[in-house]
Amino acid sequence: MIYKDSDVHFNISSQIKRSVSANIQFSTQDINTAKLTFSLTKDGVPLPISQATHGKLFMRFADGSKFYVNTEVQDALGGVIFYVLTSDQVTHYGTVQAELYVNYDNGQKLSVHKFSFEIDRALVDQDIAPVAEYYVDDFESLKAVIQEMADDAEQVLAELQKKFENLDNIETKEGAQEKADAAEAGAKAYTDEHAAKTDNPHKVTKSQVGLSNVDNVKQASKTDFDGHVADTANPHAVTKAQVGLSNVDNVKQASKTEFDTHNSDNTRHITASERTKWNAGQLFKLTEDSGDRNLIPDGTDLLTLPSGLYYAVSNKIINSPDPNAVEWFHYDVSTNNARKTIVVTATANPKRWFGTIHTDGSFKGWHRFITEDDFLKKTFVETYDFDNSSFTATEGIVTKIKFGAARADDQSEYDQTKSEVTLKNSGLYLIRIYISATAIPANSDISLICYVNDAHYQTISYWYPSRTTQTEVAILQQKFSSGDKVTFHIFPKVTGSTPSSVNVKSAFLTMSQIR
Template structure:
């Protein structure tokens, strides 16, 4: 693809964010090519873009039109986002005021910077031809307009012609009076003749005259009744009635096909399910509900097979799927209660993808055994090597996957041998804490092959 690309670099900071008047200028003819690329940094380093990070761009056009759109990721590790203006947006010429935001799934949001750019109206889009009432983009449009104008002229001529025809048919007052007098004379002669007739000119019968004395109701013939009784399409048979009476009588959705049970932020998942009693049903739950399967919203089904004296479910199971296609199961037993959520592992969990670790603060990759990471089933796995250790207490890498508490561990070293001490902090920093006791600090590289739980 070919783009008219403009690049802006922004630092995410709490310092004064004055509006930046950029020298970016597009044309209203930059259709599908007007691209703005943003390079975001935090504390001097690229701002990592994860699946939980969302770039948003707000634009107020010169004519007052407003657009609030989602950005696309250009380089997740390099903090690069971009947006290509749509065909409708690029036609709003003039100065565009814009502001860039970054939001996260946990509810946090950052205002990165305000800026402005120009959309210049191309000559082909400008109203510079005072003799032309309409904008004609190509010959076919011109041809269509000419044909339309011709049809309108012909219609007007036909209407004028019809008016002249009406004028030709207009007669004088005297002529109209003469015709009216003749019509009146003819009508009177016909009426006088009809009045003196006594031979029943309309052929009225006695039956017609006596209809008011009887019920004018048509009775169906016996054959019609017999046909109706034998019609099994209109009547329910005994077998059909038995089948319908024995069918499933408990709904699994609401009346319009949505979920049967809705579980909100302030609800308890277990309570809402058991309150449904003995049944098979569907549900929706937010990720904030107590005892929810996931911090993401989930949908699924449940089956309670028994109830207590209060009508609450006592035995059954639940299957939930969140919007990231992760599946969870849970089981309720009267004696031991809910067994707890278990996530169903997929092939991608069992065979995760490995990614190169971005090293910082002077740490260097080992080209033959690159330092890589993978995340599977809430475990951060590290393998490979790097050399040139930084000063003690310095971070060598930054991960977006963070443990809930500090994790200390050691890894072997190559060179003078020994072990090096590391820690993964709750901020996601992989910190070098020095060599183990009595080990040499002179090493050529360190070797990782470890899994770190993140719960």
């Protein structure tokens, strides 16, 4: 994977620490490549995080979006953790305020440091405005976000109540109708009185038709009328039917209390942001309607699936990373045009793989994730016992090298009575044998040999001692398979000198799995 990586060093102590600018700048086009790496130290040494449940990272973006996420361990022994910003998070450009925490299995928590970094808006994204988001993964954080949203809603409601505080004093529709009827009657009487005077046209004054308080009266156009109706800053008389209260007996002008009750009905109304969110909602189904994963039909080629969350028995589908496994696997597929990423998780014996398909349609193969558990389960055997590792090797006879008690045996693979290591893991191993011998015959020609499953496997060293008392160190790097029984042997060849055997004072073995 290619990342735009940033290495931030934090020392954990109780001294006063100001929030620091991490001198980091990502771009809104750094899709799945913006990586924050934290190297943590305490008292001058790497912070131990092998027993940490997880690291936590809280980020507040410039547009108010908040994310509280888990980090991942990069180097448990070196105190290094990291987090890769998601494709959604990098769209929130501006200054990001953040704080890092570490939580341990025993309930202890550490606040590491506050810091900030920048996300620059790429030119291609200049016309895109991200919508504020909130992401939390525990109850306390969720409660805080809901409380903040509730406070905002109360403020909006208070503003609405202030706008409509004079609603009860607005003239009712019946009152307005009575005045209109009176004006119409006055106008009709005046018209009837002068209807016969065709030689002297008249104009009607505003006072004669009951409109003496209106200046420059003229017919309102439909545009004027529509603009007046939409004027929410100038409250209008509203009937119960107009606000959804038509089932109330003796309909009359709605009171402010009735209006407020209707206005707060969240079942009937949605906000502008909710409407935008619904209209922009994703239409492609990634799961079943219940939220469960989609079952893959037997015989389906995993590489042909569209984006979605799936499950199947591994040996029932084509191109699964473990085709012989008879257990349920989860398959997460994401596509981008012709490119595709597939993440596979075994559920009964937790292992995880990922594979990619490039733009040209070529599959890049399966790659397994190595966990901290995998790392700790590597073979390491070390014997170091002066009192129980001496023996005699006779000339011309292949003799098994005797090793004493183990000083380290991480996987319980060493049998001292047989001086034999039965490997639990396949892989590449580095072997170091230390032989200290006395009474070595002159002109000796000595071979040190590795046996696997009681058969000659590899000669490690050809030893030609120049003195009667000497030490030999032999090193072998070799691949072995799980279940191999590994032993080591000495074969002294001499030219008839006396003594005709080699007395080994002590023998030590170190066997470590490299990968």
